Amino acid sequence: xxxxxxxxxxxxxxxxxxxxxxxxxxxxxxxxxxxxxxxxxxxxxxxxxxxxxxxxxxxxxxxxxxxxxxxxxxxxxxxxxxxxxxxxxxxxxxxxxxxxxxxxxxxxxxxxxxxxxxxxxxxxxxxxxxxxxxxxxxxxxxxxxxxxxxxxxxxxxxxxxxxxxxxxxxxxxxxxxxxxxxxxxxxxxxxxxxxxxxxxxxxxxxxxxxxxxxxxxxxxxxxxxxxxxxxxxxxxxxxxxxxxxxxxxxxxxxxxxxxxxxxxxxxxxxxxxxxxxxxxxxxxxxxxxxxxxxxxxxxxxxxxxxxxxxxxxxxxxxxxxxxxxxxxxxxxxxxxxxxxxxxxxxxxxxxxxxxxxxxxxxxxxxxxxxxxxxxxxxxxxxxxxxxxxxxxxxxxxxxxxxxxxxxxxxxxxxxxxxxxxxxxxxxxxxxxxxxxxxxxxxxx
Amino acid sequence: xxxxxxxxxxxxxxxxxxxxxxxxxxxxxxxxxxxxxxxxxxxxxxxxxxxxxxxxxxxxxxxxxxxxxxxxxxxxxxxxxxxxxxxxxxxxxxxxxxxxxxxxxxxxxxxxxxxxxxxxxxxxxxxxxxxxxxxxxxxxxxxxxxxxxxxxxxxxxxxxxxxxxxxxxxxxxxxxxxxxxxxxxxxxxxxxxxxxxxxxxxxxxxxxxxxxxxxxxxxxxxxxxxxxxxxxxxxxxxxxxxxxxxxxxxxxxxxxxxxxxxxxxxxxxxxxxxxxxxxxxxxxxxxxxxxxxxxxxxxxxxxxxxxxxxxxxxxx
Numbered sequence: 124x125x126x127x128x129x130x131x132x133x134x135x136x137x138x139x140x141x142x143x144x145x146x147x148x149x150x151x152x153x154x155x156x157x158x159x160x161x162x163x164x165x166x167x168x169x170x171x172x173x174x175x176x177x178x179x180x181x182x183x184x185x186x187x188x189x190x191x192x193x194x195x196x197x198x199x200x201x202x203x204x205x206x207x208x209x210x211x212x213x214x215x216x217x218x219x220x221x222x223x224x225x226x227x228x229x230x231x232x233x234x235x236x237x238x239x240x241x242x243x244x245x246x247x248x249x250x251x252x253x254x255x256x257x258x259x260x261x262x263x264x265x266x267x268x269x270x271x272x273x274x275x276x277x278x279x280x281x282x283x284x285x286x287x288x289x290x291x292x293x294x295x296x297x298x299x300x301x302x303x304x305x306x307x308x309x310x311x312x313x314x315x316x317x318x319x320x321x322x323x324x325x326x327x328x329x330x331x332x333x334x335x336x337x338x339x340x341x342x343x344x345x346x347x348x349x350x351x352x353x354x355x356x357x358x359x360x361x362x363x364x365x366x367x368x369x370x371x372x373x374x375x376x377x378x379x380x381x382x383x384x385x386x387x388x389x390x391x392x393x394x395x396x397x398x399x400x401x402x403x404x405x406x407x408x409x410x411x412x413x414x415x416x417x418x419x420x421x422x423x424x425x426x427x428x429x430x431x432x433x434x435x436x437x438x439x440x441x442x443x444x445x446x447x448x449x450x451x452x453x454x455x456x457x458x459x460x461x462x463x464x465x466x467x468x469x470x471x472x473x474x475x476x477x478x479x480x481x482x483x484x485x486x487x488x489x490x491x492x493x494x495x496x497x498x499x500x501x502x503x504x505x506x507x508x509x510x511x512x513x514x515x516x517x518x519x520x521x522x523x524x525x526x527x528x529x530x531x532x533x534x535x536x537x538x539x540x541x542x543x544x545x546x547x548x549x550x551x552x553x554x555x556x557x558x559x560x561x562x563x564x565x566x567x
Numbered sequence: 568x569x570x571x572x573x574x575x576x577x578x579x580x581x582x583x584x585x586x587x588x589x590x591x592x593x594x595x596x597x598x599x600x601x602x603x604x605x606x607x608x609x610x611x612x613x614x615x616x617x618x619x620x621x622x623x624x625x626x627x628x629x630x631x632x633x634x635x636x637x638x639x640x641x642x643x644x645x646x647x648x649x650x651x652x653x654x655x656x657x658x659x660x661x662x663x664x665x666x667x668x669x670x671x672x673x674x675x676x677x678x679x680x681x682x683x684x685x686x687x688x689x690x691x692x693x694x695x696x697x698x699x700x701x702x703x704x705x706x707x708x709x710x711x712x713x714x715x716x717x718x719x720x721x722x723x724x725x726x727x728x729x730x731x732x733x734x735x736x737x738x739x740x741x742x743x744x745x746x747x748x749x750x751x752x753x754x755x756x757x758x759x760x761x762x763x764x765x766x767x768x769x770x771x772x773x774x775x776x777x778x779x780x781x782x783x784x785x786x787x788x789x790x791x792x793x794x795x796x797x798x799x800x801x802x803x804x805x806x807x808x809x810x811x812x813x814x815x816x817x818x819x820x821x822x823x824x825x826x827x828x829x830x831x832x833x834x835x836x837x838x839x840x841x842x843x844x845x846x847x848x849x850x851x852x853x854x855x856x857x858x859x860x861x862x863x864x865x866x867x868x869x870x871x872x873x874x875x876x877x878x879x880x881x882x883x
Binding site: 279282283285305307308309312313314364368371373401403404405408411413449451453454455456457458495496528529530559563564565566567 | 627629630631634635636637638639640642643646660661662663664665667668669670671673676677678679701705800801802827828829830
């Protein structure tokens with residue numbers, strides 16, 4: 124509170140000092156007039172200062188009252204004081220009084236001010252600790268690692284948009300996992316996103332690691348859709364909600380630069396395009412069904428280590444179908460839920476010289492909550508490989524998750540994979556996921 | 568290609584500008600499309616809005632309003648709504664924000680003309696002082712969101728709705744004012760009834776499962792001595808349960824209030840040990856079929872409480 128006054132005094136002194144410095148080297152008769160002018164000026168400033176002081180006292184009183192009403196931190200006063208002080212020093216004293224520093228009590232406050240951090244975004248950090256034991260000839264995963272630390276910054280930009288940033292630090296380094304703006308006030312039921320994001324291709328591709336129901340990603344994601352990083356790139360995403368009251372039907376079109384784990388462009392014109400149609404409908408108040416069809420096309424590189432010798436700028440298409448069924452009885456929503464999901468993915472890769480490799484893979488997953496803090500689930504995997512469709516890997520997992528609260532979870536997973544080469548992997552995965560701060564709720 | 572993207576962006580930019588002006592256009596002539604996050608707000612909106620509004624509700628009365636799936640079917644309601652009424656105080660933080668982002672409805676965004684936070688002008692309790700951390704459980708930093716359970720707050724919410732409806736549909740302002748006055752009169756009459764029925768039990772000690780009832784007990788002068796949850800949002804633990812039973816015995820507390828969506832095993836075990844009664848009491852309209860509107864909810868709850876107090880022999 125006192126700093127407001129101090130600031131104002133400094134402001135007034137500064138304003139007074141400027142004329143003093145300018146007037147000092149004049150002759151005695153002129154100096155007298157100048158002194159008089161200075162005195163007048165000082166008097167005027169003093170009067171104005173009195174007026175300001177009075178205004179501030181009134182405002183402070185109003186603010187203090189409001190703060191005590193809200194029972195919250197001193198954000199509003201300090202924020203207002205900053206601007207008001209600056210106004211004083213620049214000399215537009217008249218306007219300072221006309222501004223209403225006390226927000227109208229009706230102001231809708233989604234996040235009421237709590238401290239001077241009022242305009243800071245929601246910040247959260249999520250850690251993903253992953254341990255693995257057992258045999259897998261084809262994996263270099265260490266016995267224990269902090270596989271990812273995700274820092275999220277999320278806030279409303281202005282009345283027209285919001286922004287979401289997700290930085291992911293992993294043993295490979297720090298990268299922008301996602302960072303995009305969403306324009307929320309477009310006409311024609313459009314939603315536009317711009318930035319780096321996970322493409323709307325199927326379900327698993329859109330999920331962050333900590334939101335996965337398992338400690339790993341399905342085989343089909345590893346083999347055909349870029350693994351952990353997935354189809355995530357810088358670009359634009361425009362989606363339209365089809366106007367009808369019965370069915371949620373969303374059409375999404377996306378264009379990306381072509382720098383993802385799936386598509387790599389050699390020239391500017393080689394863009395990646397992604398399209399998705401999603402339909403959702405409630406069957407009852409407790410059950411619903413969610414269907415999607417996705418398509419992606421772009422250019423890829425084939426690494427030279429491969430028998431084909433390696434090549435760049437080859438066409439690649441991905442086609443996917445996903446279906447989810449969810450059950451959650453409303454009266455027991457805290458204790459019981461079931462998710463069943465399947466994704467089928469086809470990949471078609473040009474391998475040069477008019478040759479193509481068409482691979483197929485899928486997973487089916489069930490996750491059942493049987494107590495307030497406990498989930499159990501299983502997953503069946505099967506997938507060909509992008510460059511060798513005849514090499515079929517199969518596998519299965521069972522997993523058990525314990526949620527002490529919604530902010531932490533501990534998971535154990537047994538995973539078996541039968542690789543096309545004839546080798547097997549038998550592994551036990553152990554995961555601890557934990558988050559601090561305010562993390563925005565996930566899209567359903 | 569670059570040109571195509573550029574023109575796409577320009578269109579989007581123009582659209583943003585256009586939508587800004589569009590929202591200032593004349594109010595709709597058809598009934599106001601109101602979406603409320605809970606049935607309590609929905610009921611109050613119906614009381615005030617009558618047939619000049621249509622009301623859709625997201626969370627059911629028998630459902631924990633903290634735990635709601637942000638289903639895309641809700642987006643269908645939001646996309647064409649004129650007004651969204653929320654409980655606020657972070658009650659819907661776990662599910663409403665992604666729905667709003669996807670709603671494609673600028674009016675409903677926080678700060679928009681069609682966004683009404685019902686908690687803005689009511690009496691809020693349990694506002695935490697000082698540093699709060701999640702070690703304290705699921706604490707709501709801006710106060711307890713179950714504030715609709717005080718009929719005086721119900722009146723204030725209805726009043727805020729009347730003002731908002733009148734702002735969005737000025738032609739019907741007189742209609743809303745008359746509906747509000749009528750509701751106010753019926754609520755005041757009912758309050759006399761409830762206050763009289765509850766008067767003999769002022770100061771009666773109870774235990775509740777979750778901190779859902781501070782405004783209710785504040786209004787009717789009851790005394791909550793403990794909670795089945797050790798901390799808000801944290802499931803009952805054996806040691807806390809033992810402490811609670813000891814405390815209930817020491818203070819001769821006979822009534823445990825439980826919302827319909829909680830598991831009854833622990834409360835029943837506590838009641839058996841402490842020689843009390845478990846009372847499944849709806850905190851929201853629609854929690855039981857009898858609680859069909861805001862006034863009926865209090866009728867039901869007050870009757871249930873009074874009957875239970877008499878049964879266990881509380882009458883101080």
